[in-house]
Structure formats: C-alpha cells, structure tokens
Amino acid sequence: MSLQxxxxxxxxxxxxxxxxxxxxxxxxGEMGVLKNHAPIITGLDVGAMLIRGGQATGSKDEWNSYAxxxxxxxxxxxxxxxxxxxxxxxxxxxxxxxxxxxxxAKVNLEKAEGVKEKVEANFAYKRAKARYQVVKVLxxx
Amino acid sequence: xGKRLLVDDLLGNMALRxxxxxxxxxxxxxxxxxxxxxxxxxxxxxxNAFVTDGVRHASNQAVKQRIRAIKNIGKIxxxxxxxxxxxxxxxxxxxxxxxxxxxxxxxxxxxHPGVEGKAGVTVAVTSDRGLCGGLNSNxxxxxxxxxxxxxxxxxxxxxxxxxxxxxxGRSQLMRAEGRLFxxxxxxxxxxxxxxxxxxxxxxxxxKSNPEVVKVMFNKFRSAIxxxxxxxxxxxxxxxxxxxxxxxxxxxxxxxxxxxxxRSDVMRDLAEFQLAATLYxxxxxxxxxxxxxxxxxxxxxxxxxxxxxxxxTLEYNRKRQATIxxxxxxxxxxxxxxMDA
Numbered sequence: 158m159s160l161q162x163x164x165x166x167x168x169x170x171x172x173x174x175x176x177x178x179x180x181x182x183x184x185x186g187e188m189g190v191l192k193n194h195a196p197i198i199t200g201l202d203v204g205a206m207l208i209r210g211g212q213a214t215g216s217k218d219e220w221n222s223y224a225x226x227x228x229x230x231x232x233x234x235x236x237x238x239x240x241x242x243x244x245x246x247x248x249x250x251x252x253x254x255x256x257x258x259x260x261x262a263k264v265n266l267e268k269a270e271g272v273k274e275k276v277e278a279n280f281a282y283k284r285a286k287a288r289y290q291v292v293k294v295l296x297x298x
Numbered sequence: 299x300g301k302r303l304l305v306d307d308l309l310g311n312m313a314l315r316x317x318x319x320x321x322x323x324x325x326x327x328x329x330x331x332x333x334x335x336x337x338x339x340x341x342x343x344x345x346n347a348f349v350t351d352g353v354r355h356a357s358n359q360a361v362k363q364r365i366r367a368i369k370n371i372g373k374i375x376x377x378x379x380x381x382x383x384x385x386x387x388x389x390x391x392x393x394x395x396x397x398x399x400x401x402x403x404x405x406x407x408x409x410h411p412g413v414e415g416k417a418g419v420t421v422a423v424t425s426d427r428g429l430c431g432g433l434n435s436n437x438x439x440x441x442x443x444x445x446x447x448x449x450x451x452x453x454x455x456x457x458x459x460x461x462x463x464x465x466x467g468r469s470q471l472m473r474a475e476g477r478l479f480x481x482x483x484x485x486x487x488x489x490x491x492x493x494x495x496x497x498x499x500x501x502x503x504x505k506s507n508p509e510v511v512k513v514m515f516n517k518f519r520s521a522i523x524x525x526x527x528x529x530x531x532x533x534x535x536x537x538x539x540x541x542x543x544x545x546x547x548x549x550x551x552x553x554x555x556x557x558x559x560r561s562d563v564m565r566d567l568a569e570f571q572l573a574a575t576l577y578x579x580x581x582x583x584x585x586x587x588x589x590x591x592x593x594x595x596x597x598x599x600x601x602x603x604x605x606x607x608x609x610t611l612e613y614n615r616k617r618q619a620t621i622x623x624x625x626x627x628x629x630x631x632x633x634x635x636m637d638a
Contacts, residue, residue: 167496199563231406
C-alpha cells in the first residue's frame with residue numbers, strides 16, 4: 158500500500174492504483190521498485206510488468222502482470238508513472254492464443270530475411286513474447 | 299469545388315438544385331458549393347424583388363424554384379448537424395482519455411511557451427474539410443501572430459519552419475506565410491487518428507533537429523467552447539538549457555538509468571512527448587471541428603428557414619397580385635361590354 162502507480166497510454170489512462178512492489182521490464186533488465194526508491198527515469202522494453210499487493214490484487218503477496226509494449230517509467234517520492242505505448246492486462250489475454258502467437262512469431266523470426274523483414278519479425282516476436290510471458294507468470298506465481 | 303458561381307440571372311438556382319441532389323452523398327463538398335450559391339443567389343433575388351420592384355421582377359416560377367432549392371439546402375444542413383453531433387460525441391470520449399498522458403510530461407518538463415529557439419518548428423493543426431465555422435481561420439490568425447513574435451524575438455537568425463496538418467491550414471497558411479511554409483500533412487482524419495500516425499508525424503518533425511516544437515490547435519473545452527491553445531515541446535538540448543534558467547525544471551532530481559547515454563534516453567523521451575502531445579492535439583482539434591460544424595450547420599438551417607419564410611411570403615403575395623390583376627381585367631372588360 159506504499160506505492161502510488163499510474164499506467165498511462167496515449168489512448169487512455171490504463172490503470173491507477175496502489176501497490177507494494179512493482180517490477181519493470183527496463184532495457185537493462187528487470188528492475189524492482191519498492192517504497193522510498195531513488196528518483197529515476199528509465200526506458201522500458203517490450204515485456205511483462207509485475208505488480209504485487211495493494212489494489213492490484215487481493216492480498217499482499219499476490220502478483221498481477223501486464224504486458225507493456227515499450228515506454229518510460231518515472232519514479233519519484235513513491236509515485237510511479239508508467240508511460241507506455243500500449244499496455245495489456247493479463248486478464249485480457251487468451252493463454253492458448255498467446256502461446257500460439259508466440260510460437261508463430263518465433264518461427265517467423267528465424268525465417269525472416271532482409272533487414273526490413275527481420276526488424277518487423279523481431280518486433281512481432283517481442284510483442285508475442287511479452288504477452289506470453291504475462292500469461293505464464295499469472296499461472297506460475 | 300472552388301468554383302465561384304456568378305448568380306446574375308436566376309438560372310443560378312441550377313447550382314442550388316445540383317447541390318440539393320447531392321443529399322445523402324458527399325454532403326460537405328457539395329453543400330459548400332450549394333450554400334455559397336444560395337447565399338449569393340437568394341440574396342440577389344430578394345434585392346431584385348424588393349429594391350428594383352416593378353423594373354425587373356423575379357418571375358414567380360423562379361421564386362418557386364428557389365424556395366424548393368433552399369428547402370433542400372435546409373435539409374442538408376440539418377442532416378450535417380446531426381452527423382456532426384454524433385461524431386462529436388464519439389470523439390469526446392477519445393479526447394478526454396488522451397489527455398491523461400500529456401499531464402505527466404508537463405509536470406516533468408514544465409510548459410515553456412516563451413522559449414525562443416533559433417531553429418523551431420511550428421505546427422498548425424487544422425481540419426481537412428470546411429463548413430466548420432471560424433475554427434481554421436482562428437488558428438491561422440494565432441499562428442501568424444506567433445510567428446511574428448518568434449521572428450521578432452530571434453531576429454534574422456530565426457528559421458522557423460511552418461507545418462500544417464489539415465488541408466484548410468495548408469491553403470490558408472500557404473497564402474499567408476508562403477515564405478516560412480514547409481510542408482503539410484493531409485487526410486489524417488480520414489481513418490481514425492491513431493498514436494502510430496502521431497508518432498510518424500513526430501519523427502518527421504524532428505528530422506530537422508529543431509530546438510522547440512510549438513503546436514497550435516483548438517482545445518475542446520465544451521460543445522460550444524474551443525480555444526486555440528499552444529503546446530510547447532522542447533527537445534533535449536533546449537531542456538538542458540532550461541535547467542540553468544531560474545524557471546528551469548527539476549529534471550536533475552532524477553537519475554537516468556539506461557544502457558545508452560542519458561542524451562539518448564532524453565531524446566527518446568522527448569520524441570514520445572511530442573508524439574503524445576500531437577496525438578492529443580489532433581484529437582482535440584478533431585472534436586472541436588465537429589462541435590463547430592454542428593453549431594455552424596445549426597445557424598445555417600436557421601437562416602435557411604428565415605429565408606424560406608421571406609420568399610414564401612413574396613411568392614404568395616405575387617401570386618395573389620396576379621390573380622387580382624386578372625380578376626380586375628376580366629371585370630373591367632365585362633363591365634365595359636355591359637356598358638356598351
């Protein structure tokens with residue numbers, strides 16, 4: 158109940174609420190933010206973001222996950238602002254679909270030739286991976 | 299579409315009938331033609347009838363045709379008003395939600411409309427289609443004033459590029475400030491405005507490495523109020539400069555964590571801010587356009603109704619006068635026969 162989190166996308170404010178801990182998929186790896194973290198601005202990669210406790214879930218030790226398609230995170234004085242290009246909540250992802258999409262994207266990435274195709278395939282792969290990861294986390298944790 | 303019809307003779311009502319027959323099709327394009335003709339044609343008919351009465355009448359047949367045409371124009375504008383109202387309702391939802399992401403940026407970087415950058419880009423967001431009231435000329439007016447301020451402040455070293463989003467802005471600004479005009483982006487509202495579109499435009503705008511990007515658009519306050527608003531987005535170099543000013547932002551308070559240099563992260567962040575600001579600006583302008591068109595069409599329908607009333611009176615008066623004249627002739631002839 159110590160962090161005030163707002164996830165914003167260009168289309169709409171995605172989620173506002175409180176939580177105890179948040180794990181961000183930054184470009185340098187996963188970064189956890191707890192109460193009284195130092196002020197920081199970091200870029201976010203396409204990946205899964207995890208939120209523990211507070212209004213996101215029922216109990217203090219449950220995790221909720223969201224797929225973030227890149228963006229930025231600002232942390233200051235226990236206020237975490239996530240500016241994302243796109244965000245999807247775990248509830249809204251169909252697990253089988255996500256798994257299938259992930260497999261297809263992986264195959265496409267290996268098949269891709271030429272710079273343009275490779276870049277597109279890579280992007281699609283990252284998106285599918287993020288969505289799949291989110292679903293996996295929900296089933297495991 | 300830009301043809302100006304000279305409505306000397308009342309065969310100008312042919313254009314009115316053409317416009318009326320476009321009902322249900324491309325309302326805006328055709329109605330523009332028809333309405334300009336109706337304004338000039340019907341106005342002339344009235345003056346002809348009342349001022350030069352007795353010398354050159356509008357023949358009753360022609361007045362009847364004009365009445366029919368104006369009735370149709372009234373129908374068109376009423377339909378356009380309803381279409382605009384429903385579009386505005388949809389757009390309103392999107393606008394309110396897109397405002398959320400602009401605020402953190404303003405909180406972080408501050409708003410510095412007074413920044414004088416040597417190489418700046420000014421973007422005027424306008425609509426593609428007309429018949430939306432004074433919206434676009436308002437933007438043009440404010441943009442020109444802004445450009446004057448900028449060039450006055452920075453002197454000859456200033457190189458502000460002018461970019462217009464929307465056809466109306468393009469035509470107006472090209473005529474007014476052709477020297478500074480750079481390029482225009484049109485047909486953005488044909489399909490829904492998306493963030494991807496805004497990102498593309500932002501990328502294009504930043505290609506010339508400007509110091510500051512100023513976006514002029516109509517902010518949607520309510521269904522009857524849209525204010526021209528200026529959003530200023532600074533690029534990282536200008537931001538760093540701002541830090542040293544007394545009104546500078548508190549960016550230093552943040553640590554930047556990234557694999558790349560701090561400047562790369564800042565540049566990406568600034569680009570994101572520009573894209574989000576543009577997205578919000580385009581949505582707000584789009585919504586204001588619909589609201590303005592709604593009220594413009596409402597006024598149009600009302601004046602069409604008034605014109606209709608006046609013309610109908612004139613028509614009936616003439617009709618009765620003709621009948622009376624005929625009766626008098628008949629009676630006079632009959633009484634002459636009787637006397638004789």
